Amino acid sequence: MGKAFGAVVSIIALVSAYFIVVHRWWLPVDISTTGPLIDHQFNETMVEAGILFIAAQLILGLFCWQYGDKPGRRVKEFPGGPKPVVAFGVIIVGLEILALSLVGSKAWAAIYMTPAPSDAIHIDVQAEQFAFFFRYPGPDGKFGKIHPELMNDGNGDYFGIDPMNDVAARDDIMVGTLTIPVNKPILLTLHSKDMIHDFYVPELRIQQDILPGLEIPIHFTATKVGRYEIACTQLCGLGHYEMRAFLEVLPQDKFDEWLKEQSGD
């Protein structure tokens, strides 16, 4: 029975590791300037944790294989007793923690604790059950003020702007796809109309909750042209799984074109 257990545990450990090693299911290709930091941190952790995982399972398996209840054999104390084991645990794990948290904090700070570059393109994001909407300031470069009492999905006023009395609001562009130029810093202001939502783009390595009553800024720079998906990752109601938008990363010239025709209509 002990041999069986040892074998099964080892097989499970190795099979589990195999799919990781061959990247059968893996992170999508990163398209952001800060993503490499995260990926590096991720791979570091994967190596260290992977070694610990395999080692622990195999050793457990080995011991179970060896130390069945053989008649006549006396039980053995672990060589050296507990002290070296405890010390080993503290040192190994301690060092790992130290390394990980030092490097990791750098990666985190680089994304969440640095201000957006001054030339960042400012886009306003409204999350509601169950969609994202995006607002560009338009030619005048100014956002209209938001009036919650005017928000109305029926007439397309997703942000509650008041063009009748608010001149800055008249040229605001409101769309359902986040369209941005490549290699340009983007600054999003996230706010929610009702529930807690979350702005998640796996390729951008960006995830941030959107809370009602708060305006949360987040900035990034996309490095690859393409069309990606924005998913909501904070349970927000029955349509949570359908809450999505698309991220369209365009070359600069295409983006300018798009912006022109949007403000045109």
Add this chain to the structure above:
Amino acid sequence: MSESGAGAHAVIMEASPFGLQSKKLVIWLFIASDAITFGALLFGYSYLRLGSLDWSYPFEGSSILNGFIMTVILLTSSLTMLAAVMAAKRDNKGQCLRWIGFTILLGTIFAVLHLREWFHMFGEGWALYKNPLGGSPIFAAGFFGITGLHLLHVISGVIALSILAIRYNNGALDKTYVETTGLYWHFVDLVWMFVFPIVYLMNAAVR
């Protein structure tokens, strides 16, 4: 609840060489957990207060004065309770009962003053969810919520003391119960020492 540990296990407890009194211990544990409950409420209240831009400071001098009187009364009741416990230690039943009586009286006065304050505020249009001054309604919710919970503790304390007085008098309960109930009463007093500055003094009307 310490009551439910009554006679049932007296013998076993004496048989246990590690005999703290379970009654006293359990009261301490209850106090610890109750402190967390109040702590959570006070944390939430302060958290929201720090985050609010339109906080209102409604308490005029009269309310503050009233609060001070209530505080003094509660503190005094703690002293009388202490006297009761000491009398009980000396097995002086009569004196102990007299002091418990004083404590009950003071506790009741505290509750009455508190309720008077409440109804006065209701009269001004305050409610759990409403702030007539137009400021953040969280003040009202926090005030009535926290003082309400404390008032609940005071009233149940008064009831517990009355039961204690009767059953201690006819010998159904021994003196250890005077001590444990006293612990509870001091705790209620201590909580007020936090509640009073946080929900009264810090919301005094600034002129």
Add this chain to the structure above:
Amino acid sequence: MHDAQPAVHHHTAPEGFIRKYVFSVDHKVIGLQYYGLALVAVFVGMVLSWLMRLHLGWATLAIPGLHLLSSAGAPGNVMTPEYYLSLMTMHGTIMVFFVLTNAPLAGFGNYFLPIQVGAADMAFPRMNMMSFWVTFTAFIVLMLSFFVGDGPPLSGWTAYATLSSVGGASGPGEATGQTFWAISIALFCIGQLLGSLNFISTTLDLRTKGMTLARLPLSTWAWFVTSCIGLLAFADLLPACILLILDRSFGTSFFNPAGMVLNGEVAKYSGGSPLLWQHLFWFFGHPEVYIAIIPAFGIVSHILAASARKPLLGGTRVLIGCMIALAFLSYVVWGHHMFLSGLNPFSAILFSVPTLIITIPATIAVLMWIGTVYGARLRFNTACLFCLGFISVFVSGGISGFFLAQPSIDIYLHATYFVVAHFHFVMAVAAIFGIFAGTYFWMPKMIGRMMNETLGKWHFWLTFVGVYCIFMPMHYLGLAGNVRRYAAFTDNFLVPLIPVHKFITIAALFTGAAQFIFLFNLFYTRFWGPKAPDNPWEATSLEWSTTSPPPFDNFGGRQMVVNHGAYEYGVEGPKDYIMQTDPVKVAGD
């Protein structure tokens, strides 16, 4: 047994069915009641997870009779998203509260803590009875939410505001179901608080002669530490639930900020913050994870020593140290659930460091167990196998903690199936393995009959391989960015992952089916199992010094006297173990 103490009569065994089995003050009956409640709950929760898995694998599958189960609504017996979310909420709530908290702590704890300290009953038997019936009421209230309004709440077991705090405006199930949820959890808190008071004072006060703290079995230590956690954790969840009820039913807005637009109107709330709920909830929620797992620590250590026939590596002290360290750390890491919730980014770093430090005591505990296995004479009975399985799954689950503890990696993995895999392994499956181990080990004592080992081994192997087939692939899904709590997968980057979900679903169905072997074994044993001797496992602690099952006052009026530590195995002599009650000098006779 040698020195005859004056018999201690505290209260006489009650007469009549009601006093004996229903409203009983006997900790053994209450322990069995808790265990039974958890057993019912776990099978309900498991069936719910089956339905969820079926829906995730085959989104348009019609499941006969689905509309009868809940008023969440299932047109043509096809599960709607709100139905799925309500199942998810109930699965989480039932499992975390009524299984992982009830069975290992309240169930086994109630039964064996007084026996292991050598007491005749809990310190406050009536309070003990009250705590069970309050918990029972909580369970009933929770079940009722299936049938009121439009079904159970859909806000998950974490019940995040504002989804949970604005009433029907936020979706079906939020009108009445969520209120039932909040009431149920509030009641559950009260039940647990009463239980904790009882456990702590029993451990400290009712220990018999010679039972020093150092001689307490690790299981008792685990229950003691866990109760200390629970005493404070549930005292924090209780007011949180009350505030939630106030928000929902009395118009306050503790959790609701101003300017929310609900049903096309600006809602009448102002001044609150949804983050407050998260703070209050996770200040309870993280300790709750340890409330679920630490009893399993104790149970597994307790059983492992008996099965390995040698003392635990490092004695009891190291593991006690680990459990206490975990208990303290559990209170300073709640923020790691909120890295991306809009807190000050700096707090993420503050919270991630203690979170990573938690891995140190956890690692040491694992090393101690593995070191105990070294050079042992393992008796591979089912209980032992489940202990070894526990170590394996606990390692698998703990390792993924390294990733999630780091804010920078959490940016990608937060709210993906990686998290689901992590907490199911480290908290759910590990704790369940602890419960199984305890069941196979202690059932002979609890019902006086030996469980069937063949069925038990089948149960173990199917479950062990099964859980790996279910939860290991979830890590891969997480790596691929599969968001959790989705009722169906319609995004382009999720559709290719559906085959993996199908595999998981099938694995879940098989593993779930294997649990019926256990259920059958349990019932068969209860009625037709062979009679159990007093000490079938040749174990040392006090519960094995009395009859199986123990008499009403546990030791038949005898006063136990303890002369030895809890785990003196592998000694020279005719028998390779010394019971705690054995005389100091082991005489030849």
Add this chain to the structure above:
Amino acid sequence: MGLKHIIAVPALFLAGSSLLVLSAPPARPAGGIITGKVTYTGTPPKMHPIDMSKEPYCEKLHNPPDKTQTVVTGPGDTLEYVVVYISAGEKSMPPPTTGERFDQKGCMYIPHILAMQAGQDLKIYTDDPVAHNIHPEPRLNAEWNKSQPPGAPPIDVQWEKPEFIPVKCNIHPWMHGYFAVVATPHYAVTDADGNYKIVGVPPGTYTLTAWQEANSPISKQVTVTSGETKADFSFHVLPYAF
């Protein structure tokens, strides 16, 4: 004659009379017809193109994209989707037994505005391969919110109280319409040319009300004869719908 004849005679009579009743033609809706046109003055607001990019399936169906339907104008300054109904002056009547049908097609509501009498049956269908949720936002009636996966059977509803109920799909927030629940069987919704026609109105004097979702309603007195009565309405619209 024998006893049986004495019984038989009234029996026959009864049978005959009942036959007569059965063969009698049903009462056809007598009464007048109200017709008219709804127009507007002022500059109509610019309707915005609906961005359906969230749901690629629907986005493909609407190319170029549909406009929002807050103020839909027709040729000759006419207004579509205006509900005209008798708001006062008649005694209450039971709702018709025939039900109304509300469709979800290509992530749009068809019709945009559905008028019905209080208590009348309403069936909500979906023809889309994508999931919708129907979330009416009444103030007087009971609120509900149900999702309708692809191929789900229709949802049956009745609205008890008269009310103009906004209805939306949270999954596709641009899907927005109205259930115009009125207390009378005499109502109509203007067509693309702003015309409406209410039939079967018993002669008499009534208050006729025109309701447009973005403007305050207009009422006027009309005296209905057995023939056709004309009643036109004109709204003054603002240059911005928001």
